[in-house]
Amino acid sequence: MTTRTLYLLCSAAPPVFEIAGVVEEAQRRGWDVCLGLTPAAADWLEDGLPGLAALTGHPVRTRYKRPGGPDVWPAADAVLVAPATTNTINRWALGITDTWLVGFVAEAIGKGIPMAVMPCVNSAYAQHPQLPLSLETLRTAGVRVLYGPGGFEPNQPGEKRPYPWSAALDTVDGFAPAGEA
Template sequence: MSGMLSSARTLYLFASAAPPVLDVAGVVENARRDGWDVCLGLTPTAARWLETELEHLETLTEHPVRSEYKLPGEPDAWPPADAVLFAPATFNSLTSWALGITSSFVVGVAAEAIGKNIPTVAVPCVNAAYARRVGWSADLRQRALPVGPHSES
């Protein structure tokens, strides 16, 4: 597929360490078939889970897989995003994002995307114990993350 996506829209696909991340290569393949240039970002734990697949994922996306912020002065390794999909997004990532705690590269870039009015979607993958946590549903409603340029303030 090399060179085939030069005019494609760019999707930042972000993923946390939850079982669906093990199928991220399939998500990348589907997005590329749909005409997206995919840049894959992982939380540090997700990167550790996929450590043996990172080289394959970089070949598949034709971009470096990132799990850390770049150093000051380093050029961007990815083209600008047209959309962000954060799937799976774990309890930790969603809570950090909602609270503005951006120590994780993917959480920070996702938070920044909203400020840049880049359409952004998160697909939670939260285990039952976290979902039963008192206030989880209220937290989500209260701290709902706006998505894209048509979100209400």
């Protein structure tokens, strides 16, 4: 089996604390995992970043590289943005690319890289009128949105529930390998 490269890109939401186990599960499924974090997620995981880099075998990305700097990751075969906060989703859909993570996924739409996003928003955030518009913008752009039955369903503010990581990994597992679309 040929190893494919998964870019696992995470926002600062509570499921990000489970990311080491998610990386290990993706690796068991045959993925070479590259981990990218929003600045806030990187802050939350600061003490564990060296261990996550060792686990993936790649540096954890949190910011843009300098112009002319080397690419430190292999090319992506698929991208999973999860957990994705309201902030990340709205900035991505609106093209506000002030962070590396959002800039990468905005550009990846134009490059045709298969992508999925699974939100992690509570029911109060889910009521904001921009969120459904942003999710529809991403769907229209070809991003697989895992929101609602079979994906992430909003919880009440403060409610803790298991995050459906398996559904997210199953989705990217189903993306056709390059050249087989």
